[in-house]
Amino acid sequence: MKHSIFFPRRFGALVLALACTGGVGAAQAQEGYPSHPITIVVGYSAGGANDILARILASKMSDILKQSVIVENKPGISSIVGATYVARAKPDGYTLLMGASGPISFNPALYKSLPYSPDKDLAPISQVGIFPLVLLTQAANKQTATLEGLKAYSKAHPDKSNYSASSASFQLMTELFKKQTGTQFVHIPYKGSMNSINAVGTGDATMTLVDIGPATVGVKGGRVRALAVTSARRAPYLPDVPTMKELGIDMDVQLWSGLFAPAGTPPAVIQKLARTVHDAIQAPDVRKRIAALSITPTSDTPAEFAALIAKEIPMWKRVAREAGVKPN
Structure with a gap:
């Protein structure tokens, strides 16, 4: 004799709700972002332009996000140490990189291999400053x-x-x-x-x-x-x-500094950070402090920033190759 098992409708609804808990939790986590301090890693020693720029931005981001934003220096080997640290960090928006042209656009042309991939392991958020x-x-x-x-x-x-x-x-x-x-x-x-x-x-x-x-x-x-x-x-x-x-010289190139997150960071978090950078850069006191470094304050979208990097990496590889600069 076969027995059939009957599940009340309310139990079926509960099973469905439990199955969706992960997605709902992730969405709520993004909506509540940030819920604890954010760290911006700088791949250079304290006191340099990139470090000062990160601290100016961090202070204003703290005001906007109502959450502490801490700057941590991890200098070493053309900023490879700092970039690698962030590339391997948990992609949740709480560990970011103040990256410069060097570790993102130039290092691929200067090193045979890197412990991180600038265009695959790091997600561009926004430029912060540019300087010729x-x-x-x-x-x-x-x-x-x-x-x-x-x-x-x-x-x-x-x-x-x-x-x-x-x-x-x-x-x-x-x-x-x-x-x-x-x-x-x-x-x-x-x-x-x-x-x-x-x-x-x-x-x-x-x-x-x-x-x-x-x-x-x-x-x-x-x-x-x-x-x-x-x-x-x-x-x-x-x-x-x-x-x-x-x-009469066809040369329009500038160095830049910008904010990055580990690849895989939720798009909603990336977009929130990009809006935060934009709002921070528009603040008169921030613009004044960045300009004092002889850096032009700027911001762009994650897509625009990614397009710039996609253009620069092969360009500098070609320049290095044609100049006979051998990768380390």
């Missing part, structure tokens, strides 16, 4: 007082033409400049931007492409001359200096 580089030559050298003069000097004195660069990012930017101008300059490595600028001021280096913050100090000191900036528009901090494009 400025081309400097020695103020006392009249032969290199103009871009055309610098190009002519390089062709006339290939054995004396060189450039100082304190990072791989600046090196690759200069290699792109060489390609676009048909010039030849030998790379001389230096420890920092000010060291690179001082080398040009003393005549130990013919030129350098550096970030605008320290460059303005050198220009005001009268030892170096600013010839051009690499952005599409003139930099507000050096309004009298023309762009490369104004001088």
